[in-house]
Amino acid sequence: MSLGKETGMRYFGVKAGLLAFLPLAAGAQDFGVDMPAEPAPGIVFPTAEEEINSWIYAQPQNSAAIHGHAWGIWAGLTNPVDGEGAFARVTYQTWLTKANVIAVFTGKEPQSHFQLGESSQMFRHGLVDGFLADAASEKKDGTEPKANAAGIIVNADVLENVAYSPPSASYLLETGTGKPEVLDRLLADGDKVQFPDNAVNVKPVYKLITEERLTDWTDADGRTRKLYAFTAWPGVPDLTNWTPDMKEGGYPETLWQQCVYVDMDLKGPTTSTGVDVNCKSPGAGNIYSIDDFIAVDLKAQNAAFVNKTTGETEEIGGDGPAIALLVAMHVTSRETTQWTWQTFWWEADAAHPNTPSSAAIAAARPSPLTSQAAHYAMAPAYSMLVPAQPLVGGKNVGELVTAFNPYLEAGFGTPIISIMETVQTPDGKGAWTTTTTDMGIQTNCMTCHGLAAWGGRGSNYAANFYVPRDYWVFDTALDVDFAWSVEAIGNAIKAMGAKDD
Numbered sequence: 001m002s003l004g005k006e007t008g009m010r011y012f013g014v015k016a017g018l019l020a021f022l023p024l025a026a027g028a029q030d031f032g033v034d035m036p037a038e039p040a041p042g043i044v045f046p047t048a049e050e051e052i053n054s055w056i057y058a059q060p061q062n063s064a065a066i067h068g069h070a071w072g073i074w075a076g077l078t079n080p081v082d083g084e085g086a087f088a089r090v091t092y093q094t095w096l097t098k099a100n101v102i103a104v105f106t107g108k109e110p111q112s113h114f115q116l117g118e119s120s121q122m123f124r125h126g127l128v129d130g131f132l133a134d135a136a137s138e139k140k141d142g143t144e145p146k147a148n149a150a151g152i153i154v155n156a157d158v159l160e161n162v163a164y165s166p167p168s169a170s171y172l173l174e175t176g177t178g179k180p181e182v183l184d185r186l187l188a189d190g191d192k193v194q195f196p197d198n199a200v201n202v203k204p205v206y207k208l209i210t211e212e213r214l215t216d217w218t219d220a221d222g223r224t225r226k227l228y229a230f231t232a233w234p235g236v237p238d239l240t241n242w243t244p245d246m247k248e249g250g251y252p253e254t255l256w257q258q259c260v261y262v263d264m265d266l267k268g269p270t271t272s273t274g275v276d277v278n279c280k281s282p283g284a285g286n287i288y289s290i291d292d293f294i295a296v297d298l299k300a301q302n303a304a305f306v307n308k309t310t311g312e313t314e315e316i317g318g319d320g321p322a323i324a325l326l327v328a329m330h331v332t333s334r335e336t337t338q339w340t341w342q343t344f345w346w347e348a349d350a351a352h353p354n355t356p357s358s359a360a361i362a363a364a365r366p367s368p369l370t371s372q373a374a375h376y377a378m379a380p381a382y383s384m385l386v387p388a389q390p391l392v393g394g395k396n397v398g399e400l401v402t403a404f405n406p407y408l409e410a411g412f413g414t415p416i417i418s419i420m421e422t423v424q425t426p427d428g429k430g431a432w433t434t435t436t437t438d439m440g441i442q443t444n445c446m447t448c449h450g451l452a453a454w455g456g457r458g459s460n461y462a463a464n465f466y467v468p469r470d471y472w473v474f475d476t477a478l479d480v481d482f483a484w485s486v487e488a489i490g491n492a493i494k495a496m497g498a499k500d501d
């Protein structure tokens with residue numbers, strides 16, 4: 001038996017004091033299925049901090065061990081706990097979301113236009129309903145999905161969400177971490193947020209397939225196919241000739257100019273590996289099936305949703321499909337003080353992925369991955385710079401470690417980045433040069449998350465430099481242990497309170 005297929009334990013927490021607030025009917029909070037203890041052969045979760053640090057601080061850094069560990073976490077997250085194939089329910093899909101945590105803390109569902117059922121993670125966190133509400137208002141502006149010159153509708157929108165592993169979510173719920181008054185008290189006491197070592201937090205990103213986003217495409221031999229088109233990441237662009245105006249806009253999906261297609265009628269994984277460079281020539285090599293993705297069939301999960309304002313019931317997606325395709329996911333684990341950081345996105349040619357991933361990273365994909373999970377590329381950031389600097393007292397000298405997700409940070413332009421520091425980097429010719437970074441495609445997860453704070457002088461995002469744990473931000477603000485969503489939960493609850501007054 002392969003260890004990767006071993007199903008983790010379902011995790012229930014029983015906390016008498018909490019039960020009164022829980023929106024779920026049962027007497028205990030169901031935190032979902034935890035990470036398997038050995039998600040891939042030889043990869044242990046959680047791994048001891050000393051061991052991970054020995055890879056990070058090795059010179060040269062032990063990237064083979066880092067890649068193996070990051071892929072092991074992916075194998076655990078995507079391990080089917082129910083069903084198989086594209087629509088299997090996988091580990092991370094059983095976890096509580098940010099909206100669940102807010103609902104428990106406030107006793108209220110987050111403000112949203114639509115109220116959906118609660119049978120799956122997709123609905124419980126208010127993700128799909130919010131997205132549909134946005135899509136509805138877009139239509140009023142006349143900005144509904146439009147076909148390109150070749151008659152193809154290319155979808156460049158995504159939905160995103162945050163979810164917490166069982167140990168992570170139970171830490172939040174049991175300590176109240178995220179409630180504004182709890183964060184304020186920690187700040188006043190000079191304390192800080194601290195997740196348990198086995199916590200894992202994720203941020204999955206989906207494309208939503210509905211009828212209005214499909215193109216009927218007749219190919220050369222007269223066959224008509226129902227295609228869903230979306231933008232495929234072309235790799236990090238060369239910034240040499242970018243003007244400040246261009247940098248301000250970042251590198252969002254609308255600039256990528258290449259597509260892949262999903263044929264709604266194809267069954268089983270395909271052998272395609274191509275992309276269509278101008279989004280006008282669907283063909284055998286760039287057409288995929290849903291079985292090439294991790295997906296959620298929203299219709300199977302929830303037949304109808306109710307418009308809170310009018311009380312009207314609507315079938316999600318009308319008579320057509322309503323399928324969420326996983327296109328990207330951010331993943332972080334608290335195994336080390338500065339967390340481990342890895343991000344994943346769907347790639348047409350997963351064995352030869354674009355930057356910031358690489359063929360070497362892809363070659364480390366472990367055997368227990370499902371064929372769907374193996375279709376994603378990975379980029380890790382286990383340190384801000386190489387050589388890795390200590391927790392405090394280090395310096396801004398070394399190679400930049402770049403790791404971002406095309407479907408998340410690539411669209412961030414210079415206005416998003418508020419703190420910059422100059423880094424001395426090797427120039428590749430044996431000498432040194434200095435550099436500063438201020439775009440999403442130059443970011444490092446650990447740098448931006450290392451600034452995650454509550455109160456004080458507000459939220460500050462950054463791209464890539466060394467952030468010591470005693471950085472000036474924490475002179476006045478609470479250190480929320482790299483978890484920006486804790487600050488977001490606090491702000492969301494504050495905003496809900498302000499609305500009630």
Ligand code: HEC
Nearest residue numbers: 201202330331342343403404443445448461483484485488
């Ligand atoms: C420029 C800043 C920035 C960068 C760079 C960044 N993030 Fe985040 N991240 C955020 C913010 C802000 C949130 C909170 C979003 C929310 O609450 O919905 C977040 C949320 C998350 C979460 C949800 C749990 C948490 O920490 O609150 C994960 C997991 C995550 N990011 C991983 C990553 C990974 C992996 C990378 C790098 C590949 C990355 N992030 C890069 C700003 C950033």
